[in-house]
Amino acid sequence: MNDVILIHGAWAGAWVWDALAPLLRRQGFRPHALNLPGNGHGTGTPEQADFADCVACVETALDQLDGPTFLVAHSGGGVIATQAAENRPDRIAGVAYVAGMMLPTGTGFADLTRHLVQRNPAAAGIGPHLIWDEARRYSEVPPASARDIFFQDVDDTPAWAAARQLTPQPEGVRAGVAHWTAERFGTLPRLYVEALRDRSVILAAQRWMQQQVPGAEVATLDTGHAPQLASPAELGEILGSFFHRVSTHDKACPLHGPL
Template sequence: MNDVILIHGAWAGAWVWDALVPLLRQRGFHPHALNLPGNRHGTGTAEQVDFADCVACVETALDQLDGPAFLVAHSGGGVIATQVAENRPDHIAGIAYVAGMMLPTGTGFADLTRHLVQRNPAAAGIGPHLIWDQRRRYSKVPPAAGRDIFFHDVDDAPAWAAARQLTPQPEGPRAGVAHWTPERFGALPRLYVEALRDRSVILEAQRWMQQQVPGADVATLDTGHAPQLASPQKLGEILAGFFHRVNTRDKACPLHGPL
């Protein structure tokens, strides 16, 4: 199982994986970086696209592959990956969350943020900086805020380039909530990649999610919110190690289960 579907987070696109893709290929994997609908990708506008559209986008990509694939989800892409895994567990080899939203069933990231921000204002992340349309159907990230919150540990030129590539984000997918069961999503191998210096999904939030959704392997990177930009080589090594462990285990025992 060498196919890897890369799922970007809010305001981003497939470009966020550009530095990681060749590193995975060098290790014998076949990465597929998706552009989710609504972020100026696909046919739907930011006002029209919802969570189900993004889930369907990933499921369509899965259907075009010959066998089970790994999902790698960054940030808000984690909620989409969770729902896809619940819907299609037989199509999933394992899931890796990169500073991602690995949430309990029926829980939205906004619920967690509201709880944490009462004692740690930094948990608000990018929220206070967003620019909304009049009906709050989509939001935009000012480049300076994107640079400071998402890419503060990335070299200056690529950090600004990434911040300026951020696109309007439909609120429907961003507010999506996954519903999953222990028998389907819960039985799949998982990896959580912590980002110690994350200013968007702060470390406290990342570790709360690991506690509430136990069973994942954990790896730690000393980066901000986007390790695929700040430290792609190390992230590639961590992901490849996880894929190899799952593949080795599946050759011995084809049943899904925690590592």
């Protein structure tokens, strides 16, 4: 039975995986949803937590599990998953990105956003709606903006519940940049689950990342930014199928191409 570490994105917490986790268990996997440092659920404060803390959190979880483990990362959690996979490829069975930031080495999501927003203002996503502390050490998302940008296709009651559960996000984490190599991260099986109606990481951004970091299998869901809330059963089937293929040695092609 394979273990699966679930890595949430910015402003969220382990709770974002609550609907998906039991579906993975029914398929024979052991999900472990992390609360990353600084988001109000785990250790640290929004003022203190940084990218390295979150990567260390994933590595600590890996060390507590037996055998190669799958990483599943949503949104900004993708950068953390990439760095953890680069640091500990021997502990990773594969990496799945759910509308996640699967970025070229040394590239931040802000770099991509600046490039795309010149042609498509929607690429700014949640950025214009954020509320910052005085020193810009952390940001918050107004619930109405979260409902519209993150959860527009989720039923009303759970969408508002999720929007109101978001917590301050450390900018030291959100601005993190992964540095990886083809010899380590690039050898791992990968899956990219794209969300066609995403208003946060828009489809053009998702497709650009797939082109720039080739070698991942691709699955498509007709959802907004949070498929694990909008369509957990479909997402669970996609992830379970990927895990089973990798576990039976039908692995995705290793990465090749420009870094």
